[in-house]
Amino acid sequence: MTSDLANPAFDYVALGHVHRHQDLNPGGMPAVVYSGSVERVDFGEERETKGFCSICIDVQGGRRTTSYEFISTPARPFVTIDVDVTGDDEPTAAILKAIGRSNLRDAILRVRYSAAAGQRIDTAAIRRALGESSVHHVAIIAPNITPRERQRRSAVPQDAGTGFALERFIDNRPDLQPHREDLRRYAVQLERDLTLDARGDDS
Template sequence: MTDPLRVLHFADIHVGMERYGRVDPATGLNSRVMDFLRRLSDLAEFAITRDVDLVIFAGDAYKTRNPNSTYRREFAWRIKEIADHGIPVVMVPGNHDLPAVANRASTIEIFETLRIPNIHILDHNSGVTIIETKGGAPVQIAPAPYPYISQLVNQEHYRAVSLEKLDALVTEKMTDIIRNMADEVRARPDIPAILVGHFSVDEAAVGSERNVMVGRDVHVVRSVLVDDAWDYVALGHIHKHQDLNAGAQPPVVYSGSLERIDFGEEKEPKGWVLTKISRGHTDYEFIPHLHRQARRFVTLDCDCRKEEDPMDAILKRIQRRSDDGIIQNAIVRLRLRLRADQDGLISDRKLKLALSEAFAVAGVLREIDAGVRSRLGAVSVEGMTPLELLERYLQVSDTPPDQIQILLQDAEAIIGPTPDG
């Protein structure tokens, strides 16, 4: 019996995500971009030191379809480092890798053009390809990259149908492609087979990828992937790591993204997948990091509505989380619940100063309690004059009557008399 193939699977790097970053003085690049690149460096080192047989990248190398030359260089040399150690790298384009117009080059096609040894770019024209792994054993790779809808559906048909019908047609075409490749790999039952895809699956838990989506989404039904023709299904596109066939064969796995993009991924683990693939059975483990953890996103919720001194309460909350080591080097946002009368007591400058240990402060979000507004009574607001509104507000705010009269007099001097006054 041959040894299992050790295959590293990753996806969705999105080099070029600059939000919350600043210039990194050591490299001249955006500090958040460096987060993504350092994670890719860790992955490359892991693949080399663990002497894996094959690396699979399931799409979305960059944030945009037109990455700048620096980002291309930084991604390329890390991928080439893996290949230079004799480890084949299979790459399938994602939606962020594809140009807006079909037949133009994808962002990763340059590897194929330059014929860099051990790097294989498999697109919709490639079909099932047999790759020789580092140890010499063959493996069948069936690519299902993110499709051009115009290449799947007749142009005239494309214009004539509703978006819902178009989505159904694309799903049908993708299903046919995957099933045809499954029939092809069955003809070589002694060679392990891996389906590599970049698309959404109907039962997958989605996440922040929706916030950075390029183009219309493409869906495939899970039942098409749970096929014994495959020994492993390596997916990209959805950023949340998950196995859609947990506890059964074949594993249908989204590796998830290497780095967090925004607060929608705050609680999600990030990393890559290391598999041991044999014909008919695959085991895998999720690898969260080698040297560097993914950048943490931290939300601090503070309900200050019952506090006499809301600023003091918030600052104490920040200090407690700082003492716990939660804030250091994290991207932090504050979410505050306040009474209307407390809003003016909050100093964003002081809060950001208190969060100086954070990598970045994403914002101070205020949710102002509507309780005071709800106590204005049943009188229509639209039917009240500005002075009447002010008087009612002062009354429900428990302002002393003598102060109300003084404030109303001052307000009338500014606003002017009401039309019937």
């Protein structure tokens, strides 16, 4: 496409629609240029410099020369804050601290945090703090939650007794470990009752 547009019959080829400034024929004549947009429209343009092109067509001695200058504009900033609070005892405070380190004046803000399943994040407190800041707009507060790893089941031989199987089950259930003795007692009683019932059926 550039070869079709870089026609020497043109002094300058100004292209539109694409938001990022770029010269498709650098150093060549004519210049084939996207001036880009003067404002950012989404976070995909967060790090792009915005502005416009000033073009000069000079005619001297019957010879035409063209030059252009890209002039940046003070576009509204888009800011992304990424913070990992996995394992942090005070995850909300850690997120607020990360936000506090950034210049958010008049910015469109995106907060992305990584946390473990079960961690409590007070997003209402975060939004209240941002509401009192100089940020222009909070686009999103997006979580990336790491699910709890499923504990591997301990191998239980097929010929294992009830007591052995129960011990392995409790080993994999931290919430049951304080009740280990009670569960052992109930298991012994249940096994005894089942044995007595089986003997009664045989008689």
